[in-house]
Amino acid sequence: MARLTRAQQQERTRAAVLVAARREFTEHGYADAKVDRIAERADLTRGAVYSNFAGKRALYLAVLTDDAERARDLARPPLRSPESTGAALGAFARVWLERLPLAGDTPASGHLQLRSLSGVVDTAPTRAALAELLRLEALLLALSLDADTPPVRTADLALTLLHGAAGLAEKAPGAGDPFDLSRAAEHLGALASGPDFGPGEPPPHLAYVAPARAVREPWTPPAGLRDELTGEPVDLGGDGVVVVLGAGRLGAVREAVGEGATFVVVTSDPAETGRLVRLRVADLAGCLRRVFAPGDLPRVRIVLDEEGTAAEAVGAASDDGTETAVRVRGGEIRARAEGYGAGHAVSRTDLER
Template sequence: MARLTRAQQQERTRAAVLVAARQEFAEHGYAGAKVDRIAERAELTRGAVYSNFTGKRALYLAVLADAAEQARAAAEPPRESPATAGQALGAFARIWLERLPLAADTPGRGHLRLRSLSGVLDTAPARAALAELVRFEALLLALALEPHAPPHTGTVRRAELALTLLHGAAGLAEIAPGAGDLFDLARAAEHLAVLPVPDDADPPHLPFVSPASVTRDAWTAPRGLHDEITGRRFGLDDDGVVVVLGAGRLSAAEEAMRSARPGDELTFVVVTGDPAETGRLARLRIVDIVACLRRVFAPGELPRPRVVLDDTGAVAAAVGRDAVDDSTEVAVRTRDGLIVARADGRGAGHAVACRHSPQHMA
């Protein structure tokens, strides 16, 4: 029998730990789970567990992210998208609500079904990142609802209201499984599509954002990137806008989307200073909503921007940002193999997306 390489052995160990952790969390819940018992279940040492995961929180997030990855891989796309935004929101709600725990589920198993984060995120950065991720999820849902137009803030707010409704139902089901009628919840989500929500004005800081710098910088365009929306591999060789956002700045993606010109290829790259936990949280939430979107919308109607989870910071480094954290916001516009505009700091995506007239790009 051929000997396993070190990478293969590490992957086998990681898989065994995830299986054991899933069993432990299902039986004891997050609060009651013990890393020592997880190691015993996996027939590994405590050190082997910690060599792959930084702690119990990272393990729990990895278990949930793995479940979301499996759901996305199993998602069967429809032949065509729903005819109206209301029908789409209703279909999305019905699919999302499939995760609600059953009356026979143990509390721990119910938390896993829900992908619950109750009692898990106890630091200010993690909680802030979750709030930003919810807004990013709303943007992705809104883009699917309006696939051929820039995102209107009213549509994003309706998507955010739909997600609030669903997460509220999840919170109730977590403590009272079986509470609430799933069909009523889906109908309520459907009606949100016609709720009279006005478009908001642009965020007040945008007029004070410095213009993007005009450059002609050579760069090595990263290749072999994975688009979390479509699942396809791609490279950044084509012309477009690349916006690198820390997990605490993901709401800025909406600014960039609304400022981009028609036909711009936008790529959002998500980074964090804490890949073990915040990075896994971002992966969980983004993969989870994409898994639902793939079951509602035909492949050609999925949100247009590409989304990359840059755990290593390779894309950030390629655009000139070696150090990243949750507050990172840097953007570039590329054309003919060059970086022709760049900006760094709050509003960077908006500034670069706006920088598109021929006289500016000369």
């Protein structure tokens, strides 16, 4: 029998730990789960668990992310998207609400099914990242509803409704009627064309953003990247805009979204903050894929750069506050900007001047 390589053995150990952790969290919930019991369930030492995962929080997020990515990859897209904004919001709500626990579910198993983050997002970086992720999720839903005039505020409201229902169901399983909630989400579609919940005004700071700098720098596109929304490989060898965003700046996608834009997400803490980003993006992508035809998914690319290779190619730091953008043309970096509004500045750069 052939001996396993070190990488294969590590992958097998990680898989065993995840299986054991899922059972522990299902039985005891996040707060009462014990790493020692997880190690015992996996027939491993405590040190073997910690050599693969930073701690209980990282383990819990890894379990939730594994569930979300499996659901995303199994999602079967429809042949056609819903015909109206209201119908699309209703369909999205029905898919999203499948996670609500039933009255007979235990609190621990119900929280896991809900992908609950109660007691998990309790550090300043993860709280900041979650707030930015909510803004990103609303934009991606809005772009699916209408690529030309995305109703971001309506999408914000729909997601607030769904997250509120999840919070209620977490405390009182069985509370809230999913059919009523999906109908309510459907009626929100009427707000998308109204003056109060349309696209909204651009952020006020954009008017003061300095123009991007014209440069002539070599460009070596990183390989092995994947779009988290479609699952397709990402080739950065062509012309386009690349925006590197820290987990604390993800809302800036709203300022630079456009055809051909690729958003590279980085963080100084891949084990926890990075896993939180991966979880939420995978979860949303799985829902969008089941509601919208592939051609109607957002025409932006979201890349999770845990190794920092794409950030290094752009010349950006891999920390939560990063915002660095470049425009690539003809195999060179032709424009560059850093700081707040960098993506906005580069996406509007006229290289013909």
